[in-house]
Amino acid sequence: NAGVTQTPKFRILKIGQSMTLQCAQDMNHNYMYWYRQDPGMGLKLIYYSVGAGITDKGEVPNGYNVSRSTTEDFPLRLELAAPSQTSVYFCASSERGANTEAFFGQGTRLTVV
Amino acid sequence: AQRVTQPEKLLSVFKGAPVELKCNYSYSGSPELFWYVQYSRQRLQLLLRHISRESIKGFTADLNKGETSFHLKKPFAQEEDSAMYYCALGNFGNEKLTFGTGTRLTIIP
Numbered sequence: 001n002a003g004v005t006q007t008p009k010f011r012i013l014k015i016g017q018s019m020t021l022q023c024a025q026d027m028n029h030n031y032m033y034w035y036r037q038d039p040g041m042g043l044k045l046i047y048y049s050v051g052a053g054i055t056d057k058g059e060v061p062n063g064y065n066v067s068r069s070t071t072e073d074f075p076l077r078l079e080l081a082a083p084s085q086t087s088v089y090f091c092a093s094s095e096r097g098a099n100t101e102a103f104f105g106q107g108t109r110l111t112v113v
Numbered sequence: 114a115q116r117v118t119q120p121e122k123l124l125s126v127f128k129g130a131p132v133e134l135k136c137n138y139s140y141s142g143s144p145e146l147f148w149y150v151q152y153s154r155q156r157l158q159l160l161l162r163h164i165s166r167e168s169i170k171g172f173t174a175d176l177n178k179g180e181t182s183f184h185l186k187k188p189f190a191q192e193e194d195s196a197m198y199y200c201a202l203g204n205f206g207n208e209k210l211t212f213g214t215g216t217r218l219t220i221i222p
Contacts, residue, residue: 031208040122042199042214050208058209090157098203098210099145104157 002026006091006105013081013112021076021108023091031094032074033102034058034066036087043090049074050097081112115140117202119213126190127221134185134216136174136200146176146183147201149212157199160185170194195220 007022025032034046035058045058049068063085065077074093078085091105116139126132138144148160161169163176163183174185183200200213 033210035212040214042119043212045209045211048208056208092157092210094210097208100203101147101159101162102149102201102210106156 004091004093004103004105006089006108008108009106010109011111013078013110015081015083015112017081018077018079019081019110021078021089021091021110023074023076023105024072025074025091025093025103026072027093027095027103028071029093029095029103030071031097032068033092033094034064034074034076035090035092036060037090037107038087046076046089078110083112086110086112115144115202115204115209115211117200117211117213119198119200119216121216122214123217123219125219125221128192129189132185132187132190132194132218134198134200134218136183136185136213138181138183138200138202140181140202140204142204144176145203146174147203147210148172148174148183148185149199149201151197151199153196160198190220192220192222194218 004025030051033048035043044060047066049055089108092102094102118137146163150160151157172187199215203210
């Protein structure tokens with residue numbers, strides 16, 4: 001059982017480039033989340049989804065887009081990378097929402113130069 | 114709006130000494146509180162949640178609604194407890210799980 005899998009683990013982007021962070025879970029969870037982790041700032045919610053075809057903004061959605069075409073996948077898209085998006089990104093899933101245990105991926109460390 | 118405050122960014126404790134990591138929350142409804150831990154080079158994982166009232170790895174946390182706190186405690190710290198600890202707040206019907214800024218706990222041998 002792989003749980004939540006994120007790819008890539010590391011990436012360096014140039015300013016203005018775009019990329020997609022992949023997230024897949026094999027637990028048939030409806031709820032999925034994207035967080036960014038900045039030093040001293042904790043985890044900030046970027047976007048979340050309560051099921052296939054349904055997404056909503058979190059605290060810091062600007063500069064990002066998501067889609068949820070299947071239950072398993074929840075990719076995060078950066079269209080025009082900026083240095084402020086340098087961070088560690090975590091994807092998570094849960095069975096029944098924010099009052100149940102969240103399972104996290106191993107993270108993607110992104111640097112924008 | 115819901116908010117979680119962890120006042121200590123860094124905490125160092127000697128091995129064998131008691132540990133207390135503070136967490137305060139702000140929420141008008143009935144909260145679900147969690148503690149998550151991130152050990153070095155491992156993914157974030159659930160340590161415990163208030164509703165289960167369990168003791169995990171010697172840690173306990175009691176929800177105090179009067180003080181809006183959910184402090185994490187352990188009577189005798191061990192070296193393997195060194196990690197980053199996050200307090201988190203969720204609730205039934207609101208899909209956003211809110212995290213505090215985290216406390217990095219270092220156990221001094």
